[in-house]
């Protein structure tokens with residue numbers, strides 16, 4: 001996968017890998033913002049903690065986010081109030097505000113150098129789009145109702161035209177990788193350990209098995225964006241991919257979060273490192289594994305930036321995946337049927353704040369402390385009336401995709417016809433195969449059946465990955481698991 005601007009801007013920080021078995025109070029699978037913050041809070045509460053990260057601490061989805069922190073949500077607070085009620089929207093906005101305050105206090109407490117700054121959040125319609133303008137007006141009212149000072153403004157501080165715009169003051173932004181890796185570095189100790197390159201291969205009630213070690217724990221937290229293995233929550237989550245680009249600019253953008261609504265739904269912000277200023281745009285959303293041309297998604301973002309900013313080149317390109325919950329709220333807490341296993345999932349694109357909020361909820365649940373938001377976000381909740389529409393939509397989509405892929409006859413393709421950078425689903429030796437050739441010309445043949453639930457993976461040319469359209473598992477060109485619920489790599493096919 002391509003490196004994000006955050007990965008390019010933060011020097012590598014190495015954490016140990018785990019080679020011996022160990023016993024802890026809390027084992028956390030996943031070293032993103034959720035896992036690291038949960039570890040920090042649990043350690044502070046006196047628990048022995050181990051964080052087990054499959055790759056690098058902070059360098060997964062956290063390092064592919066926008067770095068923006070805001071009390072509202074990407075699907076708009078007014079829409080959440082319509083689905084649930086005004087009280088729920090208020091609790092969501094206020095609990096998210098508390099999570100932003102927690103990040104600010106952790107930055108200060110540990111002196112984390114992560115470019116944290118206060119920033120106003122803006123929502124604007126660049127064109128005369130009645131639907132977008134209506135949504136902006138509703139969002140302003142919902143934010144006001146939740147007690148936030150959201151106001152209409154005539155002009156945006158970044159010079160873009162806006163037909164209608166609102167501002168919500170005193171939100172924040174940071175470098176999410178510098179923050180997460182910095183927090184892990186600050187809190188690590190013999191009782192709070194962080195391990196890299198240790199992917200969970202099997203998760204039982206109290207045991208996590210990895211290639212080189214076993215961890216036994218009283219509590220297991222899956223801070224993996226979506227639960228690992230099979231879990232009913234996966235039927236309530238829609239996996240989506242988004243794209244990010246950053247282009248050098250001559251003058252720095254003012255602090256601020258800028259979301260456009262209408263024909264384009266993009267998030268804009270500025271960032272500077274090594275003396276260079278950048279404007280970045282994130283958007284071009286689609287269902288994971290279901291875009292015909294993923295490179296065109298970068299192209300659309302680039303066109304948008306070129307239309308509004310004076311840019312010459314694109315310095316960074318990256319993608320991120322998110323999981324949208326059917327009823328509009330994340331799933332955080334104990335899973336059904338297992339009292340010592342916890343999840344935190346369904347953040348949509350609001351994961352930095354929800355991840356931090358999840359850490360407080362998980363730590364409170366583990367330590368037996370009451371939390372007034374526990375029920376609202378409970379992973380055991382049953383809200384069929386709220387989730388029915390999206391639940392049916394997502395699962396119909398999964399079933400249709402599965403049927404289409406299984407019934408489609410694949411072409412028999414001569415392997416030498418597969419070009420460098422190209423991946424194809426083919427019929428090979430009487431069986432379906434996923435074939436790709438890397439930039440150096442090396443051919444790889446894999447089984448195309450996702451090791452989670454056997455959907456067929458699709459080639460993502462922009463990122464050189466095999467992406468599963470069902471529940472968001474993503475695999476590298478060599479078949480290894482990059483993210484998602486799959487625990488095991490795609491099987492090799494002998495060529």
Ligand code: FES
Pocket residue numbers: 450451452453454455468469470471472473484485486
């Ligand atoms: Fe579930 Fe692939 S992620 S089948």
